[in-house]
Amino acid sequence: MAKNADEKKPASTSKLMYVLMFLMLGLIAINTWLLWDTRANTAVTANPEGTAEVEEKEPYEPVFLTIKPFTVNLENDQFGPRLLYAGLTLELPNDDVRALLDKNMPQVRNRLLVLLSGKNAEQIAQSEGKQLLAQSIANTLSEPYNGDESIEINKVLFTEFIVQ
Structure with missing residues (x-):
């Protein structure tokens, strides 16, 4: 019976590794999306109360x-x-x-x-x-x-x- 317990342990660590890898890939994807966010035309400024306001930059029209x-x-x-x-x-x-x-x-x-x-x-x-x-x-x-x-x-x- 001790052998059966030892054999099940690697299977559970294997599942844990797959879950951790999936979470890491998800975090990398979210980080990449945030870095390449298409809303680059917005600027965030802090006002004296400490809250942030979002200001839209007007596109330059020559x-x-x-x-x-x-x-x-x-x-x-x-x-x-x-x-x-x-x-x-x-x-x-x-x-x-x-x-x-x-x-x-x-x-x-x-x-x-x-x-x-x-x-x-x-x-x-x-x-x-x-x-x-x-x-x-x-x-x-x-x-x-x-x-x-x-x-x-x-x-x-x-x-x-x-x-x-």
């Missing part, structure tokens, strides 16, 4: 302004006169800035033409040159219009860019 393509003469180089044909889209923080730039579009285009006419084709043909050009365009267009305060331009996007 505002774009397309500037019609234009052609400008670049500085002469060893190959003679060069041309730039460029189309731009500006990413702006809100519709107020878009309305201001739309209202002042002749000034915007003038600033662009003056800025670009002083550029060298070799400078702006390279990737780094385009990035620097985008930054200088953003800086130039951010300056005040008609006594208004300066504006913010999030990004300058080239939609067309041909150097000849």
